[in-house]
Amino acid sequence: MENFKAEFEKAAATRFGSGWAWLVLKGDKLAVVSTANQDSPLMGEAISGASGFPIIGLDVWEHAYYLNSRTAARTTSKPSGT
DSSP: OHHHHHHHHHHHHTOOSSEEEEEEEETTEEEEEEEETTOOGGGOHHHHSOOSEEEEEEEOSGGGTHHHHGGGGGGOOSOTTO
């Protein structure tokens, strides 16, 4: 679980600009991936640079956090209060 948390937080924090961090099912394994803008792992590697069946998606677009914390939320993918 700690590996997942670290990988997921890294995928969210290192996404340059707008995009998403995802936990996906690839075959019989779980993977953490990120996509730019409105892209999704369902679009496939050729289009989004990632593939898999999404289980969790974290919106790292500015509108997802700006009103609550301005740009400070971009430095972490942890929910408020954790």
